[in-house]
Amino acid sequence: MPKTDFIIAGVGGQGVILASDLLGDLAIATGRDVKKADVIGMAQRGGEVVSHVRWGDKVYSPLVQKGGAEYLLGLEKLESARWAPYLAPSGLAIVNNQSILPITVSSGGASYPPDEALVGTLRARTERVFVIEGQELARDCGAAAATNMVLMGYLARFLHLEQALWLDAIAQRVPKRFLEPDQRAFLAGWQEAEKAGAHP
Amino acid sequence: MKKLLSGNEAIALGAYHAGVQVATAYPGTPSTEILETLASYEGLYVEWSTNEKVAMEVAAGAAFGGARAMVSMKMVGLNVAADPFMAAVYTGMRGALVVVSADDPGIHSSQNEQDNRHYAVMAKVPMLEPSDSQEAYELVDWAFRMSRQFDTPVLLRTTTRTSHGRSVVDFEPRERVPVALAPLTREPTKYVMIPAHARKRHEVIERRLVELAEFSESFPYNRMEPGDRKVGIVASGIGYQYAREVFPEASFLKLTMTHPFPKRLVQEFAREVGAHGRAPLLVVEELDPFLEERIRALGIPVVGKEAFPPTGEFNTDVVEAGARKLGLLPASPEPVPTPPLPARPPCLCPGCPHTAVFYLLRRLGFFHSPPTELPAERSALGNLQRVGLVIAGDIGCYTLSVLPPLLAMDTQGCMGASIGNAHGLSKAGIPNKVVAVLGDSTFVHSGIPSLIDVVYNRGSITTIVLDNGSTAMTGHQGHPGTGVTIRGETTHALDYAQLARAVGVPEVYEVDAFDVPTLESTLRHCVESNVPSLLIVKGPCPVHKRLTGEALVVDRETCDGCGSCIRLGCPALALEDGHARVESPLCIGAQCGLCEKVCPQDAISALVRDGHA
Structure with missing residues (x-):
């Protein structure tokens, strides 16, 4: 089983940790070794959050190396660009088309880079960059709070694992009242990837 | 399983x-x-x-x-x-x-x-x-x-x-x-x-x-993992995992019981990999050269901190860089250029009960602050800027007030140190009035003996306890002031005001964290007073209580872009085209309303101004 490294980046409250937990669960369900590291900073709202997830036969380091991530899932554009150096040259980046202004920008000290600069940073690493309207897709399927699940569904389509395994992992992870909308959002993402003809 | x-x-x-x-x-x-x-x-x-x-x-x-x-x-x-x-x-x-x-x-x-x-x-x-x-x-x-x-x-x-x-x-x-x-x-x-x-x-x-x-x-988790005998690595903890990534073929001595140090085992490993005759042992450990110094003391040639830094956290890239430095890996490939990106530092949350305190302390006259405060006619405290406060801070979310735009903290060292540091600053004879600021959990942790010390030794500092009803920064745990145990049982909740009076603090006040006028006048009274005072500022942590609300609205006609609200450092506020704007999903609304309260133009309100109020 080849090594597969993931980076999931976003802002506090976007559901980065839940998304990366699912990748951990899937690895165990499919008999892989897995390590995961979350970098959360402090407990306040609005800080940057990143999860490193590594699959393989035997995984030592819980942290992904620069240039090592086959997959970069960005729930926010600026944070996606921040982790671009971790993307493998042939890697795949899935970016949610959402901007959340950091305090350095909102207080007037800096400006939020334009899309060309942020997505361009990723495109400089790989041709395989997909920008997704995650919030819109989540809203359209009646699961406005589950953008992270839309993105996970999109990513999952590339990973050659049965859809049922994912839906089951979601069922194990999320509280009952969120289960139905979360699975719906996941499937919306999965279908979006197919629609875009994006899957390999 | x-x-x-x-x-x-x-x-x-x-x-x-x-x-x-x-x-x-x-x-x-x-x-x-x-x-x-x-x-x-x-x-x-x-x-x-x-x-x-x-x-x-x-x-x-x-x-x-x-x-x-x-x-x-x-x-x-x-x-x-x-x-x-x-x-x-x-x-x-x-x-x-x-x-x-x-x-x-x-x-x-x-x-x-x-x-x-x-x-x-x-x-x-x-x-x-x-x-x-x-x-x-x-x-x-x-x-x-x-x-x-x-x-x-x-x-x-x-x-x-x-x-x-x-x-x-x-x-x-x-x-x-x-x-x-x-x-x-x-x-x-x-x-x-x-x-x-x-x-x-x-x-x-x-x-x-x-x-x-x-x-x-003979501890079983101290073990040799034989491999290529040209490179012998001693590692413990997480350093072992990174070293394993970088040197997949090397011989390892994986140490798990690192004290007392297993000398004979290390000597045996050094003989196995021929450390005396060939290359020295490599030690991969975060922070201090703990294993390295003990190996060197055995007379075994060893390399550690000259390749792997004593500061910062390791990762595979750090260990790889060390290996390159030692010539064990080929020179580094060109680093990937990345454009400069704006940082996303942590900041006090929208609706944080700490915000107003630091905003007002700075306005009251914080001696580091540049003279770019509000014009005097806009500030009720214009003539008090000469007070020159020194703020002794402490450990908690509120330490973030040291960052722009609040810029309202001078010292911070360890849990509970604010009161003692403030008392010392004051007794050193500096001309400034000294204020200690700490959270409720930190006050109970180790602030109380210092408060007693201030009273006993005839001090005069002002202590502010930021009471948000939780140990917020570590994830909202309970403490003796919250009235709830870790298992959720109800218990006595420490009364800070009663405690302060019992230890002899002559002036004790309790103020709502969002009542800006009262907070401002009480703060002013305390820093002008020559006796010790304790100000308890009460307001719930909005993240802990999951507070939400209808976002406030800025009237662009009235807003002149003066930036008063922006200086609160609230992440729900942004300055855009010369006007303030409220980021509505983040704002918790009128239950905070600090921006509305500090706006000199009355441009921010809970009411929608197009007549649908």
Whole structure:
């Protein structure tokens, strides 16, 4: 089983940790070794959050190396660009088309880079960059709070694992009242990837 | 069964399976989840203690009573708990005592980067360092058995990445091992440390250390992993994992019991890989050259800190860079250029009850602040800017007030230090009025003795307790002021005002954190007064209470872009095209309303201004 490294980046409250937990669960369900590291900073709202997830036969380091991530899932554009150096040259980046202004920008000290600069940073690493309207897709399927699940569904389509395994992992992870909308959002993402003809 | 667990969860599960009966802690990153996980199990006593010293004393007391006890804390917590820790080293215990110290290389959420392995040397206790969650799970059981066998506390030392990193733990789902309390006997020569008894106990400790050194030589988790004999690597903890990535073919000596140091094992490894004749041993360890110095003392050629830095957290890239420096890997490929991106530093949340205090302190006259404050006619306190406040801060979310735009903190060192530091600043004779600011949990942790000191020694500082009803920064744990235990039982809630009056603080006030006029006038009164004062600023943590509300609205016609609201540092506010704008999903609305209250133009309000109010 080849090594597969993931980076999931976003802002506090976007559901980065839940998304990366699912990748951990899937690895165990499919008999892989897995390590995961979350970098959360402090407990306040609005800080940057990143999860490193590594699959393989035997995984030592819980942290992904620069240039090592086959997959970069960005729930926010600026944070996606921040982790671009971790993307493998042939890697795949899935970016949610959402901007959340950091305090350095909102207080007037800096400006939020334009899309060309942020997505361009990723495109400089790989041709395989997909920008997704995650919030819109989540809203359209009646699961406005589950953008992270839309993105996970999109990513999952590339990973050659049965859809049922994912839906089951979601069922194990999320509280009952969120289960139905979360699975719906996941499937919306999965279908979006197919629609875009994006899957390999 | 296999589960993906953090190191902290694995330690808790291991302790539960090992029959831990009493577990204590004070919250601190990266250790907090150990006790939180233990509190999810039944059949054992758990408590958030007032501070780490108390946590250590309670756990040691339980162990005196014959129980298997565990106390967990972040590394600087062991500084607070060092006194009872050293005491327990001398007495030993009938039960067992495992002390978990979670170090924070990289300073993710701490005030320093100290390497607590040195505590094991000073205390002469055995130390175990897990390198993943599986080892963490298994080593807890070893730690309890070793504590019992050698009658000593055992230090289990983790680091941020072993504490918070998740890896697979394979374990037998099983019932807890029921452990009976060891029988209680009175042994004052062992448990009452008058000098005559302590001298004898010191001899016992030295004999114990010799036995432990022998034990360490054959400890099963200290193991050689033969490989290419040209490169011999000694590593422990998370450093082992990174070294394994960078040197997949090398020979390894993986050390897990790192104190007492297994000298003969290291000598044997050095002979195996021919360290004397060929290349020196390589030591990959975060922070201090702990293993490196011990290997060098054996006369074995060794390379460590000259390649792998003594500062910061390691990762595979750091270890790889060290290997390149030593010529063990080819030169580095060109680094990938990345454009400069705006940082996303943490900041006080929308609706934070700390915000107004720092906003007003700065406005009252903070001696570092540049003279670019509000024009005097806009500030009710214009003539008070000469006061020149010095703000002694403390540990909590509110330390973020040191950053722009609040810029309202001068000193901050360790838990509870604000009051003592402020008193000292004042007694040094500086011309400025000194204010101490600390949170409720920090005040209870170690601020109270200093407050007593201020009164006793005729001080004059103002102390502000930011009471948000929670230990917020570490994830909203309870404390003696919250009235709820870790298991959710109702208990007495400490009354800070009553306490302050009892210790003799002459002026005590309680103010709502969002009542800006009262807060401002009370602050002004306190800093103008020449007697000690205590100001309790009450307001709930909005994240803890999950507060939401209808966002406020800026009237662009009225807003002249003066930036008064922006200086609150609220992430829900942005300045755009010369006008303020409220980021509506973040704003919690009128229950905070600080921006509305500080706006000199009355341009911000809860009412929609197009007539649909």
